Structures are given as C-alpha cells and as structure tokens.
Amino acid sequence: MLYFSRWKVATILATAFVIMLCVVPNFLPAGLVASLPIWAQRHIVLGLDLQGGSHLLLAVDTNAVRKEKLETLRDDVRQTLRRERIGYTGLVVRGNSVEVRIRNEANVEEADRRLSELSQPLGGILAATGQRNLDVTRTGNLIRLSVTDPAILERVRQAVGQSIQIIERRVNELGTVEPLIQRQGTDRILVQVPGLQDPTRLKQLLGQTAKLDFRMVDTAVPPETARQGNLPPEDELLYSSDEPKTPYVVEKRILVSGEDLTDAQPGFDQRTSEPIVTFRFNTSGARKFAEVTQQNVGKPFAIILDSQVISAPVIREPILGGSGQISGSFTVESANDLAILLRAGALPAPLTIIEERTVGPGLGADSIAQGKISAYVGAAMVVLFMLVTYGLFGVFANVALLVNVVMIFGVLSMLNATLTLPGIAGIVLTLGIAVDSNVLIYERIREEVRGGRNAINAIDAGFSRALATILDSNITTFIAAAVLFFVGTGPVRGFALTLGIGIITTVFTAFTVTRLIAASWVWWRRPQHVPI
Amino acid sequence: MRLLRIVPDDTKFDFMRFRRISFPLSAMLSIVAIVLYFTAGLNFGIDFKGGTLVEVQTQGPADLARMRAALTALELGEVQLQQFGAPNDVLIRVAQQPGGDAAQQEAVQKVRGALGSDITYRRVEIVGPRVSSELLSYGIIGLMLAIFCILIYLWFRFEWQFAVGAMIANTHDLVLTIGFLSLFRIDFDLTSIAALLTILGYSLNDTVVIYDRTREMLRRYKRMPIADLLNISVNSTLSRSVITHVTTALALTALFLFGGQAISSFTATMLFGVVLVGSYTSIFIAAPVLIYLGVGQGRETADEAKERP
Numbered sequence: 001m002l003y004f005s006r007w008k009v010a011t012i013l014a015t016a017f018v019i020m021l022c023v024v025p026n027f028l029p030a031g032l033v034a035s036l037p038i039w040a041q042r043h044i045v046l047g048l049d050l051q052g053g054s055h056l057l058l059a060v061d062t063n064a065v066r067k068e069k070l071e072t073l074r075d076d077v078r079q080t081l082r083r084e085r086i087g088y089t090g091l092v093v094r095g096n097s098v099e100v101r102i103r104n105e106a107n108v109e110e111a112d113r114r115l116s117e118l119s120q121p122l123g124g125i126l127a128a129t130g131q132r133n134l135d136v137t138r139t140g141n142l143i144r145l146s147v148t149d150p151a152i153l154e155r156v157r158q159a160v161g162q163s164i165q166i167i168e169r170r171v172n173e174l175g176t177v178e179p180l181i182q183r184q185g186t187d188r189i190l191v192q193v194p195g196l197q198d199p200t201r202l203k204q205l206l207g208q209t210a211k212l213d214f215r216m217v218d219t220a221v222p223p224e225t226a227r228q229g230n231l232p233p234e235d236e237l238l239y240s241s242d243e244p245k246t247p248y249v250v251e252k253r254i255l256v257s258g259e260d261l262t263d264a265q266p267g268f269d270q271r272t273s274e275p276i277v278t279f280r281f282n283t284s285g286a287r288k289f290a291e292v293t294q295q296n297v298g299k300p301f302a303i304i305l306d307s308q309v310i311s312a313p314v315i316r317e318p319i320l321g322g323s324g325q326i327s328g329s330f331t332v333e334s335a336n337d338l339a340i341l342l343r344a345g346a347l348p349a350p351l352t353i354i355e356e357r358t359v360g361p362g363l364g365a366d367s368i369a370q371g372k373i374s375a376y377v378g379a380a381m382v383v384l385f386m387l388v389t390y391g392l393f394g395v396f397a398n399v400a401l402l403v404n405v406v407m408i409f410g411v412l413s414m415l416n417a418t419l420t421l422p423g424i425a426g427i428v429l430t431l432g433i434a435v436d437s438n439v440l441i442y443e444r445i446r447e448e449v450r451g452g453r454n455a456i457n458a459i460d461a462g463f464s465r466a467l468a469t470i471l472d473s474n475i476t477t478f479i480a481a482a483v484l485f486f487v488g489t490g491p492v493r494g495f496a497l498t499l500g501i502g503i504i505t506t507v508f509t510a511f512t513v514t515r516l517i518a519a520s521w522v523w524w525r526r527p528q529h530v531p532i
Numbered sequence: 533m534r535l536l537r538i539v540p541d542d543t544k545f546d547f548m549r550f551r552r553i554s555f556p557l558s559a560m561l562s563i564v565a566i567v568l569y570f571t572a573g574l575n576f577g578i579d580f581k582g583g584t585l586v587e588v589q590t591q592g593p594a595d596l597a598r599m600r601a602a603l604t605a606l607e608l609g610e611v612q613l614q615q616f617g618a619p620n621d622v623l624i625r626v627a628q629q630p631g632g633d634a635a636q637q638e639a640v641q642k643v644r645g646a647l648g649s650d651i652t653y654r655r656v657e658i659v660g661p662r663v664s665s666e667l668l669s670y671g672i673i674g675l676m677l678a679i680f681c682i683l684i685y686l687w688f689r690f691e692w693q694f695a696v697g698a699m700i701a702n703t704h705d706l707v708l709t710i711g712f713l714s715l716f717r718i719d720f721d722l723t724s725i726a727a728l729l730t731i732l733g734y735s736l737n738d739t740v741v742i743y744d745r746t747r748e749m750l751r752r753y754k755r756m757p758i759a760d761l762l763n764i765s766v767n768s769t770l771s772r773s774v775i776t777h778v779t780t781a782l783a784l785t786a787l788f789l790f791g792g793q794a795i796s797s798f799t800a801t802m803l804f805g806v807v808l809v810g811s812y813t814s815i816f817i818a819a820p821v822l823i824y825l826g827v828g829q830g831r832e833t834a835d836e837a838k839e840r841p
Contacts, residue, residue, distance in 0.1 A: 059662070353658070355663040357655075362654055363654040367792055377790055425791060425795055428783050428787050429783055432776070435776070436772075440741065443769075472689060473737040476682050476733050476736040481729075483674050483677050483678040484678070488722065491723075
C-alpha cells in the first residue's frame with residue numbers, strides 16, 4: 001500500500017494539480033477571464049441566494065390554451081361549412097368539444113367527411129404514436145369535434161417554446177447579466193435574473209401577454225345596449241385600460257395585429273408632450289392598415305392590448321406610411337415597457353407565476369459573509385483538533401484537507417456550478433467527513449501498532465484495511481447526496497452538489513494524496529515507531 | 533508532544549448489555565416522536581404549505597405592533613411577524629391565499645403597500661399551491677428513494693441482516709429527528725429534507741464502519757459468541773466514532789453559530805441528527821440489533837458440518 005510507481009505518483013500529482021488549477025479563473029478579474037479561451041473561462045457562479053436576484057417559476061395557463069384551441073376550432077368549423085355551403089345551427093363550444101347541428105339530413109354525410117378532414121395526425125414527438133388532434137363523432141345530425149388531450153399537451157409544449165424566446169427578448173431589455181430562462185417539465189418556464197433590487201418590473205414584463213390588435217369600433221351599437229346583453233355575434237364589449245373603465249363595442253374582426261409590427265419605440269407627442277409609443281408596420285401590415293384607414297375616415301378604431309382598450313382614436317385621414325403612434329395615459333416608464341413588450345412580441349398564452357424567490361443584494365452579501373465566517377471557524381477548529389489529536393499525522397491530514405477543499409472548488413469551477421449558501425454548508429460538512437477518512441486510517445494504524453506490528457507494517461496495514469471501509473461508508477452518504485441532487489431544487493441542489501463532489505474528492509485524496517504523503521514520509525524517515 | 537486521546541486504548545465496554553436499556557428507551561422515544569408528529573405535527577414552512585415569506589429591514593428598530601396592525605388590516609388570513617437577529621430585522625409570514633397562484637402575488641403587493649416605502653426587502657418568497665404540494669411529494673419520494681437505494685447497496689455489500697439492521701437504526705434516527713423538529717417547532721422546509729437525507733447518509737456511514745469491522749471479525753473468529761464479537765467491533769471503532777463526531781460537530785457548530793438565519797434550522801436539525809442520534813444509534817441500536825437478526829448463527833453449524841466426515 002505504501003509503494004507507488006513513479007508514473008503513478010506523477011499521475012496523482014498531475015490530476016490533483018490540474019483540478020486545483022481550475023480554481024484560478026475565479027480569482028481573476030472578469031475582463032481578463034473573458035479574454036481567455038472558452039475552456040479556461042469556467043468558474044463558479046454564485047447562486048441567487050448569495051448574489052441577490054429573482055427566481056420565478058412560470059406556468060403556461062393550460063385552460064387558456066384549451067379555450068383558444070376550441071375557439072379556433074369553432075371558427076374552422078364555421079368556415080368549412082360555409083365554404084361547402086352546408087346549412088347548420090347551434091355551433092357552440094361545449095366542455096372539451098365543438099358541437100354543430102347540420103340543418104339538412106342529406107348533408108350530414110358530406111359535413112362529417114369535410115369536418116373529419118380537420119382532424120390531423122399529431123406532429124412533433126407524438127407523431128409516431130398515431131394520435132390525432134381531434135376526435136370526430138356523429139349522433140344523428142349532431143357532429144361533435146373533441147380536442148384530444150395529446151393535442152392540448154402538444155400545443156402547451158409549443159407555447160412554452162415560443163414563450164421562452166419572447167421572455168428572453170423581454171428580459172434582455174432589462175439589461176441584467178446572465179439571466180437564465182429554461183423549460184421545466186411540460187408547461188413551465190424557469191426564469192432566474194441575478195442582481196435585481198426589485199422584481200416588480202420584471203414581473204410586470206412577464207405577466208402580460210401583450211397581444212395587440214387594431215379593430216374597428218362598432219358605432220351602430222351603443223355601449224349601454226351592449227351592456228344589457230344586446231350584442232351582435234360579431235362584436236364584443238371591452239373596457240378601457242385606464243380608470244374610469246369606459247365600455248367600447250368593438251368588432252371581433254382583427255384589422256391588423258401586433259404580429260405585423262416591426263418596431264416600437266417610446267417617445268413624446270410633439271403637441272401635448274405626453275409619453276407615447278410609436279410603431280412601424282411591416283409591408284403587409286402597412287398595406288392592410290392603409291386600406292382600412294382609407295375606407296373608414298371619420299370613424300373610430302380601437303387599439304386593444306390584452307382585451308383592454310388603450311385608446312380609440314377617430315381616423316382623421318388615411319395612414320399610408322405604415323407607422324403610427326399609440327397615446328393613452330402613459331407614464332414615461334409604462335410607455336417604455338409597452339414598447340419593450342411590443343418589440344418582443346405577444347406570448348402565445350398567459351403565464352402565471354407559481355413560485356417566486358427573491359433575495360435582495362444586501363442579504364446576499366450578508367449570507368456570503370456568514371458563509372465565509374462559518375467556513376473559516378469550522379476549518380480552524382477541525383485543523384486544530386487534528387493537530388492536537390494526531391500531531392505530525394495531523395499535519396498530513398490537514399494538508400490533505402487543504403488539497404481536498406481546493407479540489408472541491410476546482411471541480412465546481414469545471415462544472416460551472418452554482419454555489420449557494422446550503423452549498424457552503426455542504427463544503428463545511430465535508431470538512432468533517434473528509435477528516436473522517438484520515439481518522440479511520442490513523443485509528444487503524446494505532447490498532448495495528450497495538451497488535452504488535454512494526455511501524456512500516458502498521459502503516460501499510462492501516463491504509464489497506466481502512467480504505468475498504470472508507471469506500472463503503474462514503475458510498476451511503478453519496479447515495480443520499482445523489483438522490484437529493486435529483487429531487488432537490490435551487491439552493492438545496494447546491495448542497496447536494498457540494499456534498500457529492502466533496503465525497504468524491506475525499507475518497508480520491510484518501511486513496512492518493514494522504515497515502516502518498518505517508519509513503520513519502522516513511523521512505524524518507526524510515527521510522528522505528530509511529531508518532532500517533 | 534503528548535497527543536490527545538479522547539478515548540483510551542483498548543476499551544472493553546460491554547455495549548451489548550446496554551441493549552436492555554437502549555432498546556426500550558429508543559422504543560419509548562420513537563413512540564413519543566410519532567405521537568408528537570401526529571398531534572403537534574410539523575411546523576411546515578412555505579415550501580410545503582404554500583404562502584409568502586418576506587424578510588424586511590426597517591430604518592430604525594422595528595415597530596412590530598404598528599406593522600402587525602397595518603398587516604392585519606389587510607385581512608390576508610394568518611399573518612405572523614417575528615423579529616430576529618438585529619432589532620430592525622423582521623420576518624413576515626403570510627398564509628396561503630385562497631384563489632390559486634395569482635392570489636399570492638396580489639397578497640404580496642398589498643403587503644408592500646401596507647408597509648410603506650422606507651423599508652428594505654431583503655427576501656421575498658412566494659410559493660403557490662401547485663408548487664408546494666409538488667415539493668412535498670418530491671421530498672417524500674426522495675427520502676423513500678434514498679432509503680431504498682441504500683438498502684439495496686447494503687444488501688449487495690453485506691448480508692441481508694446488515695441491511696435490515698442498518699435500516700432499523702436509520703428509521704429510528706429519522707423518527708427521532710422528526711420528533712425533535714416537531715417538539716421545537718423548527719421550520720420544516722426543503723432544507724429540512726436535505727438535513728434528513730444527510731442524517732440518513734451520515735448516520736449510515738457510522739453504522740457501516742462498525743458493520744465492516746463486524747464482518748471482518750466474523751471471518752476471523754469463527755466460534756466467538758456474537759455479543760462478544762459485536763462488543764469488540766464497537767470498542768475497536770469507538771475511538772474513530774468519537775473523533776469523527778467531534779470533528780463533524782465542530783464543523784456544524786460553526787455553521788450553526790455563524791451561518792445565519794437562512795440555514796439555522798438546517799444546521800440545528802443536522803447537529804441533532806448527526807451528532808446526538810447518529811452516534812448513539814450506531815453503537816446502541818445498529819450493532820446490538822444484529823444479535824436479534826441472527827447474524828453469524830450459521831457459522832458454527834457450517835464449520836461443524838465441514839468437520840463431519
């Protein structure tokens with residue numbers, strides 16, 4: 001156990017040295033690190049609990065997705081039947097399906113065939129399962145089209161993908177460093193933004209769907225009658241976004257939507273110097289807008305954001321240039337935010353914040369200080385205790401401990417891992433566990449000495465017997481750490497990570513570094529008795 | 533230099549005889565812990581119960597009465613205020629609001645409004661009903677999974693009796709720790725699950741060291757009565773057990789004293805579980821329980837069978 005071949009020594013030292021070297025980028029100024037090659041840039045990232053920031057877990061509103069899907073389906077059914085000139089009554093959304101009654105018995109067969117064409121095999125990862133997006137059933141002259149659960153799931157999955165891109169654009173406008181935006185599960189998005197003092201603005205930016213459309217106001221129907229329920233099917237009643245809530249009767253038909261925008265910027269109205277948002281349409285949007293404004297001079301149209309009327313100006317003259325401005329009762333900041341939202345695009349479905357954890361930078365700095373103090377005090381006490389208990393071998397143990405801790409930080413750097421406060425706790429706990437491997441070895445050596453072996457034999461036997469135990473006993477803790485890593489989230493995961501890495505480096509140092517130090521000492525001093 | 537010997541060499545304590553005391557004692561404590569769990573219950577934090585936790589810092593010393601009055605007026609259900617650390621640090625807990633995930637966000641906006649602007653928000657945590665129920669089930673699944681994996685591992689490495697013995701010992705550790713959490717109303721949150729898993733792993737670590745030695749002894753001494761054999765195993769690893777627990781206790785005490793409020797319940801739980809229960813269990817429960825599980829009973833008969841023609 002005490003003999004090392006030359007290449008083995010070299011390998012051990014090189015491995016330990018390289019891993020320890022990985023710590024270096026953490027101490028270099030950020031500018032210098034950025035100029036290094038990519039592989040040398042890896043460093044430890046401080047968790048949100050240490051540097052401050054916001055952790056938001058957003059969920060796509062599955063019910064809204066379902067509702068939208070059903071409404072689109074109803075429109076599709078209406079269009080199909082109209083195109084085929086098939087008379088129908090009672091086209092409604094009921095529960096999870098769209099129902100329609102065919103007026104003429106003779107047309108039912110034809111209608112069923114045409115509507116069945118709306119049912120498509122699912123694409124994406126569900127393509128192989130042969131499932132379809134719709135189930136079409138017929139009872140008498142009633143045709144029912146049900147949206148299948150896999151279809152909803154697929155749509156939710158798409159919505160998450162699209163939302164991530166849009167969120168990225170919105171968050172980037174905040175100008176923070178290294179935001180993390182990630183899919184979680186089927187319907188969730190994790191957003192982590194470090195270094196925010198107040199997440200209110202972030203939440204406002206994420207909480208809005210920002211669906212913008214331009215529609216005509218139906219002046220034929222006064223809002224009062226609409227309120228009493230006399231609303232033509234092609235109209236809907238919407239309210240203004242600012243207080244007091246003014247009702248507007250607007251057409252459901254969308255003239256131009258936010259998708260046709262190419263740019264939006266905050267600005268000031270030249271006459272009133274109120275904050276406004278100016279926008280520019282793409283070519284097709286500009287053409288549509290020009291047509292509509294030419295036909296409707298003198299009539300009001302509504303600019304609607306997330307089903308609220310921002311403003312309803314009267315068209316004074318045709319707007320042909322493809323650009324315009326939105327004035328509402330904006331503040332400078334809300335105009336700026338709206339411009340950001342319009343540039344980033346609309347979310348495909350509303351998002352709900354289901355978990356929020358925000359740590360202010362003050363608390364983060366305090367936590368770092370507390371983590372440091374407890375690590376220093378813990379380390380000092382352990383080191384002192386080992387010295388008092390094992391003397392020279394205690395020094396060996398402490399050298400191994402130092403190598404061990406630096407290696408933990410080295411591995412964390414290599415993994416670009418996140419260090420959290422519980423993560424620091426994991427490292428401090430590892431100090432205790434790491435020392436245990438030395439204790440096992442030294443106690444075994446003491447025993448072997450008592451058993452009558454000479455010094456070199458006792459050290460040799462102590463190592464070889466203790467190492468099996470070290471492996472066995474550390475694997476149980478490692479299993480616990482691994483399970484914790486997979487079920488845990490956030491800071492707790494940081495704890496599992498440092499604990500797990502700590503166990504690996506502990507076993508490594510016990511098998512190599514500690515043994516190498518003892519072997520070198522034996523080779524150098526040729527001891528007659530063991531000083532422990 | 534004379535080195536410190538916490539445990540003298542060649543101790544010969546008859547630990548196995550203590551099982552007549554330690555087993556009833558542990559059984560009683562476990563029952564107390566279980567009763568506590570079912571009557572007083574655990575003090576679930578927002579991770580598992582849902583709701584809102586806000587840590588604020590006021591300009592001068594916090595006027596708790598005024599803040600409480602302002603928050604009670606919001607009618608948000610149960611609102612707890614707790615001053616900790618410095619006189620201007622206040623922890624506010626707001627119970628989960630009915631009405632789903634969005635309602636929690638509205639509640640926090642109201643709290644922000646009621647407390648005014650001359651306050652620093654150090655930490656805001658909002659856990660909605662969906663997430664809290666998931667976190668709890670993940671936590672329970674995690675514990676079960678860890679116990680299962682470790683059981684399988686021990687079964688592979690040792691005989692089945694050792695695996696069962698270790699599990700009895702560790703379930704005992706977990707039960708007592710849960711009793712401790714319940715008795716002292718320590719916040720039970722995600723870090724508590726981490727603490728329980730660490731206690732599980734760490735206490736097993738200790739048990740495995742003794743079991744390793746027992747296995748070695750079983751191979752060496754074929755005819756020694758199992759109680760004597762276990763006594764030797766425990767005595768010969770005693771020094772190591774004590775020293776290791778001292779170093780771990782030192783590290784954890786440093787964390788408990790200086791680690792701050794955010795991890796204090798975590799370190800308190802681990803200090804209790806790892807240092808107090810873990811060391812007691814390995815010696816007084818895990819080792820003697822092997823006697824009842826019939827470890828080493830087959831040895832003599834096997835040897836005799838070999839000797840017979």
